[in-house]
Amino acid sequence: MTAAIDFEAIPGNSHLVNFNEKKKDGDRQGKIVFIPTPSDDPDDPLNWTPLRKWTAVACVLVYTLGACIPTAAIYSVLPNIEANTTITLSELNNGTGYMFLFLGIGCLVFQPLALQYGKRPVYLFSMLATAMICVWPPYTKSNGEWIASKILQGFVGSSMESLPEISMSDLFFEHERSFALSLYGLTLLCASFLAPFVAGFISEGQGWEWVMWWCAIFGAVCFLFLFFFMEETNxxxxxxxDATTGEVITLASRQQQLGSVFTNIDEVMGHNSKADQLGEKNESQSNAMDASSHTDDYTENVNIVNQTSNVEVVNSNYYAPAYHGTKTYWQKLSLFSGRRKKFLLQHYAFAPFLMVRFPVVVWAGFLYGSSLVWFNVLNATAALILGGSPYNFSSSIVGVAYLSPTTFSVILFFMSGMCSDWLKVRIALWRGTGLSKPEDRLWILLLYCILGCFACILWGVGAYYEIHWFGLVFGMGLLGGCGIFAIASSATYVVDTYKELDTEAMVVVILIRNCMSFAVSYGITDWVTDLGYKRCFISVAFLCLAANLTFLPMVFFGPWIRNRQKHMYWSMVDKYRKLGMH
Structure with a gap:
């Protein structure tokens, strides 16, 4: 049957915690609800075994590495390129600006293609095309050729900007999502920072041309890995x-593969006592097959039709699932398993423009974009500051300095990922009703406000006063690592709020982000030259602080905005479901 959407439901609000039992001490015991609700199909990505799921994650991260490394590898060798070509440093930075612009514009093409024909073929094409284009830049002799190569590289590699976030949301539940997206953000940042590190040594030993040729070789290896291991998540x-109980029949209730539809909240929060663990183990063993026989009105059933229109009422006593096992290995390699039966490409292409009407999406794009602005300022000035007087670092040593932001990215990953998921569950528990809001995660940005502002001043003002190189490298690391806060926060905020149209929403986020990046990359050289390090980076520090503090208005006004636009949003969802898009 196709049931009606509840247009009064506020997008993003969910009952993440269900209070249905009491502990021995009298306190209520909360259990996390799996959102979105998994089906009873073993090929549902939410039901995949841990090995299958983490193999899919590994493939997304390998693709991210293969597409991201060529975009960042040249940063530490820009002076070498300038010395060996007729292209000036300003023109080189302008070219990278065009690349970031088309990393955003390309999403308008490849994201609809991924929804119409499947994510796997888009990933494979993007990886192979990126590897091939990396062969071109070493042969460029003019500014026009340089810009053309960067535009094409950005266009074919644009899938790395928005598709991995959607793949992660395909695989993980709401309370796990920030960790998965932070893992993607960590890979993105580490690739961006380690690429210049390795490139510096390659440039000194083999010449800067081999930097791009090795990127082409690495991209080809990544393509082969993805071809044999990546499967479709569409x-x-x-x-x-169940017609009798009103509960959703899941794979857990049929095969004991996932246990209960609920996960014990203490287990997730890490506070189980040994007695509780033993009791839960015994209870799960005795009740796993009876999970579908409870008669409580579980909160995951509230607004279930808003999650998907494909809801069918069946009699569990006579229901026989049509699924007879998971796909074979060769079926998983199919390039057509994610293809839509109806041709809806024009609707997929137009839908992102309608998502611009939602302030939540626009603000997430601004937050993500502002983080990339500071990243570009850092990359554009790293070789200039560390390679100049009084430090006089060689290109290889400038590359070594990029180990600092890599290290800080790993450290801050645990704060942005694990703490964000922890915070979301903890606030839902603290409310006492189990209600969770997308804005609950945004409080993690307080750390970004403090650390980002401090890092900008240490890097730029420190360079002006020619402090010891360790202070600069520390500031460089802290500024680069902080970017993971914005990546995780913006992506999870959008996906948590508009999960039904998250793919279209992420296109808008990435387009805004990359337009901001292009604008800054295009003028960064003049900005630093005209203002000088001190005034430039003091202004950068407080712009960074002001941009991140905008999360406070979203925390307080975001719920009101989502409530005001609920009818508009669910009307879009209803329209696209009737077309067969989602």
Whole structure:
């Protein structure tokens, strides 16, 4: 059956914690609800075994490495390129600006293609095309050729900007999502920082041309890995509801593969006692097959039709699932398993423009974009500051300095990923009703406000006063690592709020982000030259602080905005579901 959407539901609000039991000490015991609700199909990405799921994650991260490394490898060798060509440093930075612009514009083409024909073929094409284009830059002799090569590289590599976030949301539940997206953000940042590190040594030993040729070789290896291990995550989820109990029939209730639809909240929060663990183990063993026989009105059933229109009421006593096992290895390698039966490409292409009407999406793009602005300022000045007087670092040593932001990215990953998921669950528990809001995660940005401002001043003002190189490298690391806060926060905020149209929303986020990056990359050289290090980076520090503090208005006004636009949003969802898009 196709049930009606509840237009009064506020997008993003969910009952993440269900209070249905009491502990021995009298306190209520909360259990995390799996959102979105998994089906009873073993090929549903939410039901994949841990090995299958983490193999898919590994493939997304390998693709991210293969597409990202060529975009960042040249940063530490820009002076070498300037010395060996007729292209000036300003023109080189302008070219990278065009690349970032088309990393955003390309999403308008490849994201609809991924929804129409599947994510796997888009990933494979993007990886192979990136590897091939990396062969071109060493042969460029003019500014026009340089810009053309960067535009094409940005266009074919644009899938790395928005598709991995959607793949992660395909695989993980709401309370796990920030960790997965932070893992993607960590890979993105580490690739961006380690590439110049390695490139510096390659440039000194083999020449800067080999930097791009090695990127081409690495991209080809990544393509082969993805071809044999990446599978499609596009999935048309169909839910079965028991006519007697009103509960969703899941794979857990049929095969004991996932346990209960609920996960014990103490287990997730890390506070189980040994007695509780033993009790839960015994209870799960005795009740796993009876998970679908409870009669409580579980909170995951509230607004279930808003999650998917494919809801069917069945009698569990006579219901026989049509699924007879998971796909074979060769079926997983198919390039057509994610293809839509109806041709809807024009609707997929136009949908992102309608998502611009939602302030939540626009603000997330601004937050993500502002973080990339500071990243570009750092990259554009690293070789200039460390390679100039009084430090006089060689290109290889400038590359070594990029180990600092790599290290800080790993450290801050645990704060942005694990703490964000922890915070979301903890606030839902603290409310006492189990209600969770997308804005709950945004409080993690307080750390970004403090650390980002401090890092900008240490890097730029420190360079002006020619402090010891360790202070600069520390500031460089802290500024680069802080970017993971914005990556995780903006992506999870959008996906948590508009999960049903998250793919279209992320296109808008990335387009805004990359337009901001292009604008700054195009003028960064003049900005630093005209203002000098001290005034430039003091202004950068307080712009960074002001940009990140905008999360406070979103925390307080975001729920009101989402409530005001709920009818507009669910009307879009209803329209696209009737077309067969979602």
């Amino acid at each position: 999935y048309d989820r169909k839910l079965k509801v």
